[in-house]
Amino acid sequence: MEIILAEHAGFCFGVNRAMDLALKIGKDKDGKVHTLGPLIHNPQAVKKLEEVDVRVESDIEKITEGTVIIRSHGVPPEILEQAEKQELEVVNATCPFVKTAQRNAKELMEEGYDVVISGDQDHPEVIAILGYTDNQAIIVQDESDFEKLDNLKKAGVVAQTTQSLERLQKLTAYLLKNVSELKVYNTICTTTGQRQREAARLSKKVDMMIVIGGYNSANTNRLAEICSESGVKTHHIERAEELNKDWFKNIKKVGITAGASTPNWIIKEVLKRMSEIKEKHEENL
Amino acid sequence: MEIILAEHAGFCFGVNRAMDLALKIGKDKDGKVHTLGPLIHNPQAVKKLEEVDVRVESDIEKITEGTVIIRSHGVPPEILEQAEKQELEVVNATCPFVKTAQRNAKELMEEGYDVVISGDQDHPEVIAILGYTDNQAIIVQDESDFEKLDNLKKAGVVAQTTQSLERLQKLTAYLLKNVSELKVYNTICTTTGQRQREAARLSKKVDMMIVIGGYNSANTNRLAEICSESGVKTHHIERAEELNKDWFKNIKKVGITAGASTPNWIIKEVLKRMSEIKEKHEENL
Ligand code: F3S
Numbered sequence: 138m139e140i141i142l143a144e145h146a147g148f149c150f151g152v153n154r155a156m157d158l159a160l161k162i163g164k165d166k167d168g169k170v171h172t173l174g175p176l177i178h179n180p181q182a183v184k185k186l187e188e189v190d191v192r193v194e195s196d197i198e199k200i201t202e203g204t205v206i207i208r209s210h211g212v213p214p215e216i217l218e219q220a221e222k223q224e225l226e227v228v229n230a231t232c233p234f235v236k237t238a239q240r241n242a243k244e245l246m247e248e249g250y251d252v253v254i255s256g257d258q259d260h261p262e263v264i265a266i267l268g269y270t271d272n273q274a275i276i277v278q279d280e281s282d283f284e285k286l287d288n289l290k291k292a293g294v295v296a297q298t299t300q301s302l303e304r305l306q307k308l309t310a311y312l313l314k315n316v317s318e319l320k321v322y323n324t325i326c327t328t329t330g331q332r333q334r335e336a337a338r339l340s341k342k343v344d345m346m347i348v349i350g351g352y353n354s355a356n357t358n359r360l361a362e363i364c365s366e367s368g369v370k371t372h373h374i375e376r377a378e379e380l381n382k383d384w385f386k387n388i389k390k391v392g393i394t395a396g397a398s399t400p401n402w403i404i405k406e407v408l409k410r411m412s413e414i415k416e417k418h419e420e421n422l
Numbered sequence: 423m424e425i426i427l428a429e430h431a432g433f434c435f436g437v438n439r440a441m442d443l444a445l446k447i448g449k450d451k452d453g454k455v456h457t458l459g460p461l462i463h464n465p466q467a468v469k470k471l472e473e474v475d476v477r478v479e480s481d482i483e484k485i486t487e488g489t490v491i492i493r494s495h496g497v498p499p500e501i502l503e504q505a506e507k508q509e510l511e512v513v514n515a516t517c518p519f520v521k522t523a524q525r526n527a528k529e530l531m532e533e534g535y536d537v538v539i540s541g542d543q544d545h546p547e548v549i550a551i552l553g554y555t556d557n558q559a560i561i562v563q564d565e566s567d568f569e570k571l572d573n574l575k576k577a578g579v580v581a582q583t584t585q586s587l588e589r590l591q592k593l594t595a596y597l598l599k600n601v602s603e604l605k606v607y608n609t610i611c612t613t614t615g616q617r618q619r620e621a622a623r624l625s626k627k628v629d630m631m632i633v634i635g636g637y638n639s640a641n642t643n644r645l646a647e648i649c650s651e652s653g654v655k656t657h658h659i660e661r662a663e664e665l666n667k668d669w670f671k672n673i674k675k676v677g678i679t680a681g682a683s684t685p686n687w688i689i690k691e692v693l694k695r696m697s698e699i700k701e702k703h704e705e706n707l
Pocket residue numbers: 149150151152209210232233234235298299326327328329
């Protein structure tokens with residue numbers, strides 16, 4: 138049995154970077170270390186950070202000393218100012234791609250554009266970007282928000298990094314009806330699309346796909362769907378323990394991928410368990 | 423019988439302005455006066471200009487003295503330089519909206535954008551705009567040209583003033599797939615849309631529509647189509663002489679509109695003839 142791990146499986150660049158930073162700080166620092174909100178929505182990851190004494194705190198005012206780690210989504214500039222006021226040491230793990238979106242939004246505002254953010258209004262990343270426009274930007278989640286755009290003359294657009302291209306395209310098409318000038322920074326991160334395209338490609342080359350990630354993770358579910366739709370038998374698992382050796386009878390090639398919130402060590406555990414199953418199968422032959 | 427003339431019938435602002443300028447220059451100047459190419463594609467208009475000694479010449483080098491009138495479409499900057507070299511007096515009747523498109527294209531190029539012009543590659547307006555980008559811009563006529571855009575990183579778009587919004591929207595949607603930055607000046611002139619919307623509105627209020635304009639004029643044909651599609655009996659005519667009084671039996675309200683290349687005096691002739699028909703009808707009652 139051949140086991141093929143997708144190249145873009147698991148954490149994206151930005152989350153991986155934030156996690157590495159947080160683990161390093163946790164090990165190196167003597168004082169208290171907090172992440173502002175969970176670094177990633179994955180219980181195993183949060184637990185792993187707790188092991189190096191990195192705790193989660195959602196309210197900046199409750200962090201009275203030590204180090205605060207800003208997660209990959211970023212925060213509004215007010216939070217950074219607040220942290221400074223409280224004399225906290227700030228480790229800013231905002232993803233560089235998210236930072237670009239923040240900077241673009243700020244520039245657009247300074248250049249006199251009416252700033253429009255294509256994204257989910259409750260998402261921390263979007264709230265952070267909004268902060269970089271002095272909370273002036275218009276957030277457009279879907280077509281029901283388009284009416285907010287009818288009086289703009291000069292629109293400047295940025296997108297949440299995980300936004301779908303289609304939504305951004307619909308937004309700009311709508312804006313073009315009204316405005317005389319439109320500037321768009323396409324800040325959509327290519328990671329999600331890459332992972333999905335790679336999963337689809339891999340699905341066509343194997344007899345079975347294993348997709349690793351939280352059952353509640355939207356992007357992992359989408360990934361499992363993409364594999365199924367390619368016509369290959371697909372198992373979505375959260376942990377290595379769920380692997381069942383009976384699944385692999387008569388299977389020659391297995392493909393493995395993982396959602397963006399799936400930590401590398403869970404992927405490693407799965408790979409280890411798969412090797413054991415493989416060896417057992419080969420002994421039985 | 424009630425006769426209603428559409429507000430936006432006939433010449434658009436820019437063509438009207440160019441025609442007025444040309445007629446005035448023709449009357450005021452003693453020396454030779456030429457338009458560089460026909461001021462408007464309408465034989466009656468060209469004839470009217472000839473009456474005040476304004477002649478058409480398509481090659482700038484053949485105009486050796488006197489005044490040259492630049493038409494509403496505009497010209498590439500090289501032509502203006504050439505005219506200066508030949509010591510001609512230049513009367514620039516480029517439509518202000520077209521001038522804006524030229525200026526926007528130039529600015530985009532200077533700001534480091536790869537300039538894209540959404541328009542017809544052989545149209546004089548597009549050729550002029552292209553000139554303002556040192557002939558560097560990419561012209562996109564339809565989807566078959568999209569492949570020219572695949573390596574752009576930072577795209578700046580302007581549109582031919584008579585471009586359809588839909589084409590501009592398709593172009594920007596395509597560009598968003600590839601580029602990280604996109605700036606669009608929506609230079610589409612609202613005149614065409616206004617005239618069409620008004621014709622559709624008027625069609626619904628009357629028993630018959632008369633659409634005046636050249637049989638070869640694309641925009642006049644489109645206008646006649648729009649009226650027909652509204653379900654009202656529509657006659658497309660070029661000249662007042664074509665009006666047939668029998669058409670108006672039992673007609674209570676007639677709407678009149680005209681294409682963008684239809685001179686005002688032709689519209690006036692039609693209105694005059696319509697009044698005569700109206701009077702005859704009323705005498706017979
Ligand atoms: S956090 Fe991840 S999804 Fe992209 S924007 Fe940064 S690499």
